[in-house]
Amino acid sequence: MTTATLCPPTTELHGSWLESWAEWGSADQDGASVFFAAKFGWDLHSPQGFAQWVELLNELGRPGAVPPEGFAPQSTLWLERDGEYLGAVSLRHTLMNEFLQEVGGHIGYGVRPSARGQGLAKLALAGALDEARGMGLQRVLVTCNDSNIASARTIEACGGKLERIVPAAEIAQRFGAVEDLRRYWIAV
Ligand SMILES: CC(C)(COP(=O)(O)OP(=O)(O)OC[C@H]1O[C@@H](n2cnc3c(N)ncnc32)[C@H](O)[C@@H]1OP(=O)(O)O)[C@@H](O)C(=O)NCCC(=O)NCCS
Numbered sequence: 001m002t003t004a005t006l007c008p009p010t011t012e013l014h015g016s017w018l019e020s021w022a023e024w025g026s027a028d029q030d031g032a033s034v035f036f037a038a039k040f041g042w043d044l045h046s047p048q049g050f051a052q053w054v055e056l057l058n059e060l061g062r063p064g065a066v067p068p069e070g071f072a073p074q075s076t077l078w079l080e081r082d083g084e085y086l087g088a089v090s091l092r093h094t095l096m097n098e099f100l101q102e103v104g105g106h107i108g109y110g111v112r113p114s115a116r117g118q119g120l121a122k123l124a125l126a127g128a129l130d131e132a133r134g135m136g137l138q139r140v141l142v143t144c145n146d147s148n149i150a151s152a153r154t155i156e157a158c159g160g161k162l163e164r165i166v167p168a169a170e171i172a173q174r175f176g177a178v179e180d181l182r183r184y185w186i187a188v
Contacts, residue, residue, distance in 0.1 A: 004081040004120055006089070006127040009057040013078065014050050016085040020112040030110035031088040031124070033057060033076060039068065072096045075131050079111065079120050087111035089124035091131050095141065102166075103175045105141035105183070106132065109154075121154040129158060133188045140188055146180035160184030 021029065021044070028034075034044070036056055042049035059065055061075035072092040079086035089109040095101045109124045125142070132140050144151035146165055156162075163183040171177040 002082055004079050004086055004118075004123060006077040006124065007080050008061075009054045009076055009078055009088075011047070011051050011054050013080060013083070013085040014047065016083065017050070018045065020085050020087075023113045024110075029088065031076075031090050031108040032110060033074070033088075033090055036068070036071075070097075072100060075128075075135075077124070077127055077131070079115075079124055085112070086115045086120055087124060089128045091128045091140075093135060093137075099175060101141075103143060103171060103177065103181060105143040106137070107140055107142050116150070121150070122157050125154055125158045129186060129188050137188055139185050142184045142186055144182050144184075146182050148182075152182055155182075155184045155186070158186060160186045 021034075036042075037044050037049065037053045040052070040056075042052050044050050044053060057076040060067055060071075060073055065073050067073050072094050074090050074092045076088060076090045078088050087110050089107065092100055092104070092106050095106065100106075107125065107128045109121055109128070111120045111124070129140070142155050142160055144155060146152075161184060163185055166181040166183060168177045168180050171181065
């Protein structure tokens with residue numbers, strides 16, 4: 001087995017991506033930005049819909065890209081090994097709205113259920129930090145639910161310093177939070 005690597009989104013991984021999606025079931029695929037496909041009505045099962053989505057994900061990472069109204073420009077990277085899609089990480093270039101400033105942060109990531117526990121989230125987050133450094137960001141906000149131990153350990157392993165744990169009640173009304181939220185900053 002070769003080492004997993006980070007690559008730009010590509011239509012070559014369509015079949016494997018669909019297998020991963022099925023593994024996630026009804027859970028949101030953190031870091032994957034499937035919501036863009038939903039927004040534009042693209043069917044990710046079809047080669048055409050998947051290609052449109054992949055093109056948008058790559059476009060949004062280019063300097064000067066203009067994202068759809070209400071969305072931040074972002075870079076997306078996929079985890080891949082031997083032609084298998086393993087997960088995704090996305091780096092929002094700016095904290096352009098209150099949701100990102102208070103809840104979402106700069107970076108989101110997710111690893112397909114069958115590939116967890118192999119250090120892939122740490123690889124993905126480290127890759128996003130490299131990307132942030134390349135863009136001239138000096139620090140990034142990364143958040144996770146207080147109960148998400150694997151995510152908290154990922155952030156801490158990548159240098160995250162806990163700013164505070166925000167009680168769910170503080171952000172429930174505006175953002176629908178049901179869990180306390182850990183806010184970390186990572187110097188890049
Ligand atoms: C959180 C998630 C990304 C972790 O991915 P992963 O590839 O399994 O994580 P890694 O193997 O890189 O491990 C990262 C750290 O978490 C720890 N960890 C992994 N799984 C764990 C578990 N089930 N319980 C406790 N710790 C765990 C690892 O030991 C490691 O910590 P260490 O460096 O201190 O040993 C993955 O579980 C996932 O996709 N969850 C659903 C989506 C999600 O929660 N995304 C993050 C949103 S903030």
